[in-house]
Amino acid sequence: PIGTKLLSPYKSKSLLLSLLPSTTSAFNSSMESVFANVAKAPEDPILGVTIAYNKDTSPVKLNLGVGAYRTEEGKPLVLNVVRKAEQKLVNDPSRVKEYLPILGVADFNKLTAKLILGADSPAILENRIATAQCLSGTGSLRVGTEFLARHYHQRTIYIPQPTWGNHPKVFTLGGLNVKSYRYYDPATRGLDLQGLLEDLNAADSGAIVLLHACAHNPTGVDPTREQWEQIRQLIRSKALLPFFDSAYQGFASGSLDEDAQSVRMFVADGGECFIAQSYAKNMGLYGERVGALSIVCKTADVASKVESQLKLVVRPMYSSPPIHGASIVASILKDKYVFFFFLVCS
């Protein structure tokens, strides 16, 4: 109907009309959708559990799907330190909502690297880390993957069997090929160290290896300090590139520093690695999407170049990260008294 109506009043009307179709062949509004052949995708296996949970009418239902903390009453929890920090920020009339730099809040990035590596880490003191504030753990993994797919000579990443359900798609859609290494031994309900070492030993030199920093998801099984040392030696001897996923720092042992030991061992040997950190769980900031990707490099010069290239990954993806959650984290980590309170109460 609309195709029959309006005509241009412009001087070059005849030329323009010659470019247009005749009104009788104008847009056929009964044409099929260009997406008619798009298939209905199944619900996400993990998040689909929450959808099913919400629909379920049972009075004794318990959602063990998504990794979100629940109180004894089954309610979500916002930590007091977080609430207070947030209220302080939001009630401050001088705060604004300007675009962040592409790589996010600078303070947040520094504090986040310190949290996983320790303030005295040589990598930090020598300025060898490129850090980008990202959208929680998933966003950090994806940005790191896209960077690797563009700038690293090897396109294969080895992931543990089993691993978080979303890992394979993050890596494949980010441009890497996914293989796996043995990890969990159902017979012992423990680590299959021999299988792990065999599989990584058979990996191509330079391949990327995904390592859960602590509280392996979904098994909860972590290598001991000694086992981590064996893994580290093998990885370094084969020049494999470690990519740590740290979503549970503080949850495995109760100590933030203790849980960071695996990562710190790899950084202490002077080698390179990727670290994806999330504050979704340990600060209860799930929906705010707060995390960071750190790339630990051999030299400050390389870190600077890597940082500049990280911006080229982020800018066309979402320009810059969200300000709110990272500001909360930065204000907590900055303040020794607040941070201590956080440690004690978490």
Place this chain on the structure above:
Amino acid sequence: MESVFANVAKAPEDPILGVTIAYNKDTSPVKLNLGVGAYRTEEGKPLVLNVVRKAEQKLVNDPSRVKEYLPILGVADFNKLTAKLILGADSPAILENRIATAQCLSGTGSLRRTIYIPQPTWGNHPKVFTLGGLNVKSYRYYDPATRGLDLQGLLEDLNAADSGAIVLLHACAHNPTGVDPTREQWEQIRQLIRSKALLPFFDSAYQGFASGSLDEDAQSVRMFVADGGECFIAQSYAKNMGLYGERVGALSIVCKTADVASKVESQLKLVVRPMYSSPPIHGASIVASILKDKYVFFPCLFIICQLKLLSQMSRDITRTGSA
């Protein structure tokens, strides 16, 4: 052993955001940053709208609010209200449930075969599309001789496009020229696009800024939806709600039928989940609470008018090169 990234080159600063970096370094007392599209008051300061501050404080001071993961496609209310904002509450597409909407990270996060982009366009557009997997071509748009629209060139170029190609259209307040088609010109463009079965992809980052009216500025999009056809719409609240750093926006895909919209929505989740799992809650909650509340929304509209007047002045300065 050498770094595995020893051969990585240093990338140049982003051309637009690099202006801000240069501005910050500059010591001149009369400097003015005309690079990034962020509003400044008469005193040159950033502004947070009162309605936004109040909505935010109300949210944050509410002890019952939590920070749980959002669904993959974001805040449901926010998505519905955002689609209504651009299409009008009485849009057939809305009433017939034919829209799949995803809360995304502002305009950039909503955008990612061949897409035709106007010459010129926002500096970040080409990379968004190429890195998202499309081939980028361009169509004539701005005529420097008249400082207006090169309609003839536009129609010729789109007429020569492959059937089914995607066409990027700035919904209003074309960035960077400020030149928009008139209502009649939009109608010609619409007819051509529909006759060639091109797929329109609207970038709406300035709704309210072009004319001062949110509805008026949405007319281009509404014309395309009114003809029953399909289109993509990327919306941003960075500018019209001053929520820049909160990264609030949405992608809406208007489909032929509710059934297709439902399938498209399920596939959208597969795009988002391995990218960042789900969007950030804060900014979208602020927007939803404002749009939901008529009494809060009206003052917001008035302020948008004011913002429009002031940014029009700024755009004129940029275009004509004079203060």
